[in-house]
Amino acid sequence: MSAPAISESQTALPATAKQLAYARKLAEQQNVVLPWEIQQDRQALSQWIDTQRTTPRVHDTRPSSKQVAFAERIARIKRSAVPDECFRDRNLMSRWIDSNKPR
Template sequence: MSLDHATPDLFDYRDAQPDLPLGQPLAATEKQMSYARILAAKTGDALPRGIERDRAALSAWIEAHKAAPPAGKFANYPSSKQVAFAERIARLKRGTVPPECFQDKTLMSRWIDSNKPR
């Protein structure tokens, strides 16, 4: 006995879900909308109509309008908040932050993650 003859289209998904991919996009989150409004105010651009109904479209708009990351000689240096946090951790542990961490924000981030109190 074979299942193929008894139920020939049991596993045929085309009839059960004819309109894949999903037709309705996910709505934008409140955080997304808040950030987009702030960006729109800073840049002077208006948000497109109906963009709050499409999370992916709003993400694309945000990517196109957000400020470019800083470039230049000091772009890879850790922020002052990162340095202050690392120094506070070092004081708590009665140690020091390695000097190379002050030259690279990724190293500083890793040092903070591996040394912060749990």
Template sequence: MYETTPLPPTDKQLTYARAIARKLDVAIPRGSLETRQALSSWIDRHKTRPSVTGTAATSRQVAFAEKLSRLKRRAIPDECFRDAVMMSRWIDANK
């Protein structure tokens, strides 16, 4: 059959991986820097998931979360108020 050599990472991959590593204060393993596929896997494991909406929690979310917070006697993390997706996840976890 055909035998192909693995492709090296692209410049864009390297730049993006280095930015992630810098943000998370982690090192990129040498093995992950050898092939395009290995670096892509490392990036997928370490990139932060972008917010779907990118907006703050809605007033209805906040009201419902505060009601749950009182009933369950659990604090709502501050970052949930800044991100609607995170607030939704907190609500789902505390229903």
């Protein structure tokens, strides 16, 4: 007599606590949803993690604190102000700095 067939879902191992914590952190950083079904299977979660790690990160478009400080220092030297829209976009801030740097 042969052994009863075991379905793939019966042999799937549950995800580890470390895996789940890391996947949740990645999901938060990437601003994506971590599907419930994926969280139940160690192998599926591992594949999801690999996919998320190879996906380019969504970067914040706001200027860095160093950019802001440098721009404000330039503005003080030139006795002018940094335009408000530059505080909302990293690229605008970079262009403003490049065009206003003391030479």
